[in-house]
Amino acid sequence: MVKIGIIGVGTVGESVIKILEKNADIIKARSGKKIVVTKGVVRDLNKKRDVTIPLSTNIEEILQDDEIDIVVELMGGVEKPYQVVKKALLNNKNVVTANKALLAYHRYDLQQSAGNLALGFEASVAGGIPIITALREGLSANHIEAIRGILNGTCNFILTKMMNEGADFGEILKEAQELGYAEADPTFDVGGFDAAHKLLILASIAYGIDAKPEDILIEGIESITTEDIEFAKEFGYNIKLLAIAKKVENSIELRVHPALIKQNEMIAKVDGVMNGISVIGDSVGETMYYGAGAGGDATASAVIADIIQIARDKNSPMLGFKKPLEGDTLTLQDPNNIISKYYLRLAVEDKIGVLAKITLLLSEFNISIASVLQKDTSTNITNLLFSTHKCKESDIQTALAQIDKMDCVHKKSILIRIET
Amino acid sequence: MVKIGIIGVGTVGESVIKILEKNADIIKARSGKKIVVTKGVVRDLNKKRDVTIPLSTNIEEILQDDEIDIVVELMGGVEKPYQVVKKALLNNKNVVTANKALLAYHRYDLQQSAGNLALGFEASVAGGIPIITALREGLSANHIEAIRGILNGTCNFILTKMMNEGADFGEILKEAQELGYAEADPTFDVGGFDAAHKLLILASIAYGIDAKPEDILIEGIESITTEDIEFAKEFGYNIKLLAIAKKVENSIELRVHPALIKQNEMIAKVDGVMNGISVIGDSVGETMYYGAGAGGDATASAVIADIIQIARDKNSPMLGFKKPLEGDTLTLQDPNNIISKYYLRLAVEDKIGVLAKITLLLSEFNISIASVLQKDTSTNITNLLFSTHKCKESDIQTALAQIDKMDCVHKKSILIRIET
Known part of the structure; x- marks a missing residue:
C-alpha cells in the first residue's frame, strides 16, 4: 500500500481524493499497489469539504508521519511551500506538486534536495495534458528546437472571443470574470506571468536551462484592440498569447x-479556455499536445499520474531539473537580440507626408515593410497597421521609440511579434 | 553501456543508428548510459546503406550475442518477426518493435513471453507521437471513455485534398502514389487495415481488451465521392478515416x-499526412496528440524513446498488454449494436413518389431524418443525400438492403457514420 498526505485540500485536492477512490480499480491495475490518502492538511477546518479523510491544520502531522510515502503539495504560494517541500524531501518523502510558481523559482534547488526521491510536477504545466511526460520520455531522443505553448486558458478564452466576436478586451475580460475563467485581479493571467512560470518549467526539462521569471521577456494581452484583431483576420492570422522557448545557436530565447x-x-x-503545446524536435518534427489546462479533475489527473509512476517504484528517479542537458554551453538569449517579424499599430495624424516620414525612419533601422493596412476614418487620427519582414528586436524598439516622439504620432505605438 | 542489435536496417533502422550517434549527448544525459548499436541484420548485404555498424544476414548473430541488451525488431511481416521476438525474449533480451501488424496479432502472447523484460512498442502507433506513453503514464489516472484516431497519413492526405480541392478519390490517390504517400498497392492503407492494427494496440493499453483485426469493423475510404464531400461542407463537417475505441457500458466498440x-x-x-489522436478520459476530459505518423526519423524518435526508457533501468516492466485492466468484465461490442448518426447517399430515379417511398421505409426502421440535400441534375438519376438522428447500426443496414432492392434505386447505397 502507498500512503499519501495532501497539504492543501482545495478544488484539486478534493478531486485527487475523489478520483483515487472512484478509479481505484484501474489505478491499482496500473500501479500494482493500493493507493490511499491517509491525511489532509488545511488552513481552515471549518470550511465545508466533501472528503472523509482525517484533516488537520498542522503540516507536521504529514511531514513527521513515517507511514506516508508521498506528500502532495497543493498549498499555493512560493516561500511557504518551498520550506514544506524541502522538509518533506529531507524527511525522505517523495513529493508531487502542482505549484508552478514554486517551481518557477526553486526547481533546481528542490531537485537537488530530492536526490533519489521523486519530485513529480506533471500537474504544474497545462493541467491534465501530459506534456512533462512527453518531453521527458516520449521525445527523449530529440534535441528540442522550439516549444510554443498556449498555457493560459484565461488569455486564450479572451483572445478567441475577441477574434470570433470582434469585441473589446475589457468587455470580454468582464465576461470571463463572470464565468469564473478570470480572477477578480486578472493581472497574473492576462499579464503573461502564469504562462511564464509554466514556460520556465518546460524549458528546464527541454534544455536544462535555469532562469527566473524576472529574467525573461513577459508581455500580456491587455493592449490588444479590435484593430489588431481586424488586421490579423485580413492577413490570415490568429492572435494567441504564446509562451516560447526557442534554441538559436547556443542560446535559448524564453x-x-x-x-x-x-x-x-x-x-x-x-x-x-483550452491549452495546447507545440514542440519541435530535431528527429520527430512538430508534435502537439492539447487539452484542459485547468480545473480540479484535469489537474488531479496529472497529480495522480505522478503518484502512480512513483508507486510503480521506478528504479531511477524521474528526469528532472538536474543538469544542463546540453552541457554548460547554453545561455539565455538577450531579448534585444530576438529576430522576428513584427506587426505595428501607430496612431497618427491623417495628413500628407506622415506615411513617408515613418517608413523612411523604419528603413534607416533596416526594417522592411511586408504589408500595410490603413482604413479611412472620420477623425483626423488614423491607425497605421504594418507588418514587417524579419528584423532585430533592438532595432524595432529603438525605431518605435523615435516614432513615438514624432509630433504626428498621437499614442504610444504597439508592437506584436509575428511567429512563423 | 547499453548494446543494441537491429534486425531490419531499412529507413527506420538507418534513422535509429544516425540519431543515436547525432544526439548521443542528450541521449546519454537522459538515459544515464551510453547507447551503442553493435550489430545489424539485413536480408541483402549488397543493398547500399549509409551505416558503419557491422551487418550480417544471420539473425542468430544478434539473438545469440550475450552482450546485446536490447533487440530492435524492424523486419516487417507477422509470423517471422513473431518467432524472432519470441526467441529474443527467451534469450533474456529486451525488445523494441515498430511492427504494428505483429502486435495486432500476437501482442498478448509476446507480453507474456516478456515477463519482466521490457517490450517497447511506442513506434508501432502514430510514428513519433508519444501516444503509448500518454495512455500508459500520462493518463493513467483515467478510465478511458473513447479514443478517436487519425492513424493513417495516406488516407488523411487523400481526404484532406478531396475536401480542399473537391477532386476525385482516384485522381488524388494517383497523386499520393507519385508523392510517395501511397503504396503501389494502396489497399492496406486506404482499406483501413493499417489503422485497425494501430487501433487494436491503443485499445489494449486503454482497456486491456483482446481482439484481432478480423474481429472488428473495418471500412476504407475507397467509396467516398465528391458528392459526400459536398454534403459534408454544406453541413459543417470534415470527412476523416477514424479509428474508434469507445466504451459503452460494459462493452468496447472497436x-x-x-x-x-x-x-x-x-x-x-x-x-x-499528419496523424492525431483524441483521447477522452473520465477525469481529464479530452486531450489530443498530433504529429507525423510516419517517416524514418519520426518513427526512430519513438524507437529510441523506448530504448532510453529501458536503459534507465526502470524497476518495473512497462505497462503492457498484460491483463484486462478493468477486470474480465469488458466484452467486444457487436458492430450491429452500434448506435450512431448516419449519412446516406442514394442514387435514385428523379421522379414523383421516390422520396416518400424511401423515407417511409426508413421510418419503419425507426430511422429519423435530420437533414436532406438533393441538387437538381440534368440526368434522370439524382443523388439523395440524408443525415439521420441516432439509430441502430443493424436497423440502418437492414433498411439500406431493402432500399437497394427498390426499382427506383440505381446503385448500391452508401453509408458514412457521423461521429459526435
Whole structure:
C-alpha cells in the first residue's frame, strides 16, 4: 500500500481524493499497489469539504508521519511551500506538486534536495495534458528546437472571443470574470506571468536551462484592440498569447507575449479556455499536445499520474531539473537580440507626408515593410497597421521609440511579434 | 553501456543508428548510459546503406550475442518477426518493435513471453507521437471513455485534398502514389487495415481488451465521392478515416471507418499526412496528440524513446498488454449494436413518389431524418443525400438492403457514420 498526505485540500485536492477512490480499480491495475490518502492538511477546518479523510491544520502531522510515502503539495504560494517541500524531501518523502510558481523559482534547488526521491510536477504545466511526460520520455531522443505553448486558458478564452466576436478586451475580460475563467485581479493571467512560470518549467526539462521569471521577456494581452484583431483576420492570422522557448545557436530565447500566428498552424487552432503545446524536435518534427489546462479533475489527473509512476517504484528517479542537458554551453538569449517579424499599430495624424516620414525612419533601422493596412476614418487620427519582414528586436524598439516622439504620432505605438 | 542489435536496417533502422550517434549527448544525459548499436541484420548485404555498424544476414548473430541488451525488431511481416521476438525474449533480451501488424496479432502472447523484460512498442502507433506513453503514464489516472484516431497519413492526405480541392478519390490517390504517400498497392492503407492494427494496440493499453483485426469493423475510404464531400461542407463537417475505441457500458466498440465529424472539433483539424489522436478520459476530459505518423526519423524518435526508457533501468516492466485492466468484465461490442448518426447517399430515379417511398421505409426502421440535400441534375438519376438522428447500426443496414432492392434505386447505397 502507498500512503499519501495532501497539504492543501482545495478544488484539486478534493478531486485527487475523489478520483483515487472512484478509479481505484484501474489505478491499482496500473500501479500494482493500493493507493490511499491517509491525511489532509488545511488552513481552515471549518470550511465545508466533501472528503472523509482525517484533516488537520498542522503540516507536521504529514511531514513527521513515517507511514506516508508521498506528500502532495497543493498549498499555493512560493516561500511557504518551498520550506514544506524541502522538509518533506529531507524527511525522505517523495513529493508531487502542482505549484508552478514554486517551481518557477526553486526547481533546481528542490531537485537537488530530492536526490533519489521523486519530485513529480506533471500537474504544474497545462493541467491534465501530459506534456512533462512527453518531453521527458516520449521525445527523449530529440534535441528540442522550439516549444510554443498556449498555457493560459484565461488569455486564450479572451483572445478567441475577441477574434470570433470582434469585441473589446475589457468587455470580454468582464465576461470571463463572470464565468469564473478570470480572477477578480486578472493581472497574473492576462499579464503573461502564469504562462511564464509554466514556460520556465518546460524549458528546464527541454534544455536544462535555469532562469527566473524576472529574467525573461513577459508581455500580456491587455493592449490588444479590435484593430489588431481586424488586421490579423485580413492577413490570415490568429492572435494567441504564446509562451516560447526557442534554441538559436547556443542560446535559448524564453519569452511570453501575444503573437500573430498563421491560421493554418495547428497551435493557432487551439481555441477557448483550452491549452495546447507545440514542440519541435530535431528527429520527430512538430508534435502537439492539447487539452484542459485547468480545473480540479484535469489537474488531479496529472497529480495522480505522478503518484502512480512513483508507486510503480521506478528504479531511477524521474528526469528532472538536474543538469544542463546540453552541457554548460547554453545561455539565455538577450531579448534585444530576438529576430522576428513584427506587426505595428501607430496612431497618427491623417495628413500628407506622415506615411513617408515613418517608413523612411523604419528603413534607416533596416526594417522592411511586408504589408500595410490603413482604413479611412472620420477623425483626423488614423491607425497605421504594418507588418514587417524579419528584423532585430533592438532595432524595432529603438525605431518605435523615435516614432513615438514624432509630433504626428498621437499614442504610444504597439508592437506584436509575428511567429512563423 | 547499453548494446543494441537491429534486425531490419531499412529507413527506420538507418534513422535509429544516425540519431543515436547525432544526439548521443542528450541521449546519454537522459538515459544515464551510453547507447551503442553493435550489430545489424539485413536480408541483402549488397543493398547500399549509409551505416558503419557491422551487418550480417544471420539473425542468430544478434539473438545469440550475450552482450546485446536490447533487440530492435524492424523486419516487417507477422509470423517471422513473431518467432524472432519470441526467441529474443527467451534469450533474456529486451525488445523494441515498430511492427504494428505483429502486435495486432500476437501482442498478448509476446507480453507474456516478456515477463519482466521490457517490450517497447511506442513506434508501432502514430510514428513519433508519444501516444503509448500518454495512455500508459500520462493518463493513467483515467478510465478511458473513447479514443478517436487519425492513424493513417495516406488516407488523411487523400481526404484532406478531396475536401480542399473537391477532386476525385482516384485522381488524388494517383497523386499520393507519385508523392510517395501511397503504396503501389494502396489497399492496406486506404482499406483501413493499417489503422485497425494501430487501433487494436491503443485499445489494449486503454482497456486491456483482446481482439484481432478480423474481429472488428473495418471500412476504407475507397467509396467516398465528391458528392459526400459536398454534403459534408454544406453541413459543417470534415470527412476523416477514424479509428474508434469507445466504451459503452460494459462493452468496447472497436471500429475503423470514414466518418463525418464537425469541423470545430480538434480532431477534425488534423490535415494532410499528419496523424492525431483524441483521447477522452473520465477525469481529464479530452486531450489530443498530433504529429507525423510516419517517416524514418519520426518513427526512430519513438524507437529510441523506448530504448532510453529501458536503459534507465526502470524497476518495473512497462505497462503492457498484460491483463484486462478493468477486470474480465469488458466484452467486444457487436458492430450491429452500434448506435450512431448516419449519412446516406442514394442514387435514385428523379421522379414523383421516390422520396416518400424511401423515407417511409426508413421510418419503419425507426430511422429519423435530420437533414436532406438533393441538387437538381440534368440526368434522370439524382443523388439523395440524408443525415439521420441516432439509430441502430443493424436497423440502418437492414433498411439500406431493402432500399437497394427498390426499382427506383440505381446503385448500391452508401453509408458514412457521423461521429459526435
